[in-house]
Amino acid sequence: MKIPFAIIVAAALAGSIAHAQARPTPGQPVILVTGSTSGLGREVALRLAAGGAHVIVHGRDSARGAEVVREIEQAGKGSARFYAADFASLAQVRQFGATILKDYSRLDVLINNAGIGSVPADRQLTAEGAEIRMQVNYLSGVLLTRLLLPQLLASAPARIVNVSSLAASPVDFDDVMMAKNFSPLRAYGQSKLAQVMFTFDLAHELEGKGVTVNALHPATLMPTGMVAKAGYQPQATIDEGAKAVLQLVQAPDMGSGQYFIGLKAGRAHQQAYDAEARARLKRLSEDLTGIAHSTH
Numbered sequence: 001m002k003i004p005f006a007i008i009v010a011a012a013l014a015g016s017i018a019h020a021q022a023r024p025t026p027g028q029p030v031i032l033v034t035g036s037t038s039g040l041g042r043e044v045a046l047r048l049a050a051g052g053a054h055v056i057v058h059g060r061d062s063a064r065g066a067e068v069v070r071e072i073e074q075a076g077k078g079s080a081r082f083y084a085a086d087f088a089s090l091a092q093v094r095q096f097g098a099t100i101l102k103d104y105s106r107l108d109v110l111i112n113n114a115g116i117g118s119v120p121a122d123r124q125l126t127a128e129g130a131e132i133r134m135q136v137n138y139l140s141g142v143l144l145t146r147l148l149l150p151q152l153l154a155s156a157p158a159r160i161v162n163v164s165s166l167a168a169s170p171v172d173f174d175d176v177m178m179a180k181n182f183s184p185l186r187a188y189g190q191s192k193l194a195q196v197m198f199t200f201d202l203a204h205e206l207e208g209k210g211v212t213v214n215a216l217h218p219a220t221l222m223p224t225g226m227v228a229k230a231g232y233q234p235q236a237t238i239d240e241g242a243k244a245v246l247q248l249v250q251a252p253d254m255g256s257g258q259y260f261i262g263l264k265a266g267r268a269h270q271q272a273y274d275a276e277a278r279a280r281l282k283r284l285s286e287d288l289t290g291i292a293h294s295t296h
C-alpha cells in the first residue's frame with residue numbers, strides 16, 4: 001500500500017515536535033535561562049544540560065532557540081525546550097510565565113540573564129511605555145520571577161541568579177524612563193543596578209523559605225552579541241562569565257542576597273544599600289508590572 005505524502009509529512013512533523021518538546025525526567029533539575037539563544041546565556045544553558053539538567057531555553061528568535069536545543073540533544077546529556085517571549089512586552093512575559101507554570105511541575109533554578117546593552121543608542125519605548133533597557137533588563141525579569149516564585153518555592157531548595165553588571169548607574173527616581181536626560185549607557189547602568197536592588201530585597205523576603213537569590217557581574221566585556229553590537233573590544237572570555245554564573249547555580253553555601261563580581265562576593269553601587277531607594281524602586285516596579293510584591 002502506498003502511504004500518502006501528507007501522512008508522511010504529518011508523521012515527520014509530529015516526530016520533530018515530540019522531539020522538540022522533551023520533558024524532564026523524575027529527579028532531573030529544571031533550570032530556566034532567559035536569553036539563552038546567544039552569548040553568556042547560551043553557554044550557560046549548554047553547560048547546565050551537559051551536567052544533566054533539563055534547560056528551558058528562552059529568547060526571541062525561534063531558529064536560534066531551536067539550534068541551542070538541537071546542540072543539547074546532539075550532545076546526548078540533559079534535555080531542553082525552547083520558548084519565545086519578547087521581554088519588551090510585559091504581556092508576552094505574563095504569557096511566558098503562565099506557559100511555564102502549565103508545562104512544568106517544578107523549577108529548581110531561574111537565571112535572569114536576558115538583556116540588551118547600549119544598542120539601540122537612541123531612547124526607545126516599549127509597548128507599555130517604559131524605556132526599553134529598564135523593561136527588558138529589569139522589569140520583565142522582576143515580573144517573570146514573581147510569576148514563577150510559587151513554583152520555585154514549591155521546588156525548594158531552589159535558586160535565583162540575576163545576571164547584572166558592574167556598569168551600575170543610580171536610579172534617577174525623578175526621571176526613571178529618561179524622558180528628560182537620556183544616555184544609553186546610563187539607561188543600561190540603571191537597569192543593571194535595579195536588578196541588584198531587587199536581588200537584595202527579594203533575598204530578605206525569601207529568608208528561611210529555601211529559595212536563595214544572588215546577583216553578579218559575570219565578567220567584563222565578553223565576546224557576546226551585545227558587546228559586538230556596541231563595537232567594544234572584548235576583554236574577557238565567555239568561559240569566565242559562565243563559570244561565575246555556574247558557581248551561583250551549583251556551588252554549595254553561596255548564601256543569599258549577595259552581589260558577586262566574577263567568582264568573588266563584592267560590593268555593589270552604594271544605592272543598592274539604601275533601603276529607602278530600594279523600597280521606592282519596589283513600589284514603582286509593582287506599579288509598572290502590575291504584580292503584588294508579597295509572597296506571604
Ligand SMILES: NC(=O)c1ccc[n+]([C@@H]2O[C@H](COP(=O)([O-])OP(=O)(O)OC[C@H]3O[C@@H](n4cnc5c(N)ncnc54)[C@H](OP(=O)(O)O)[C@@H]3O)[C@@H](O)[C@H]2O)c1
Pocket residue numbers: 034035036037038039040041058059060061064085086087088112113114115116136163164165166217218219220221222223224225226227
Ligand atoms: N557581555 C558582557 O561582557 C557582559 C558583562 C556584564 C554583564 N552582562 C550581562 O550578561 C547578560 C547576557 O548578555 P550577553 O552579553 O550574553 O549578550 P547577548 O549575546 O546579546 O545575549 C543576550 C540574550 O538576551 C536575549 N534578549 C535580548 N533582548 C531580548 C528581548 N527583548 N526579549 C527577550 N530576550 C532578549 C537575546 O535573545 P535574542 O536571540 O532574542 O536576541 C540573547 O539570548 C546580560 O544581562 C548582560 O547585561 C554581559
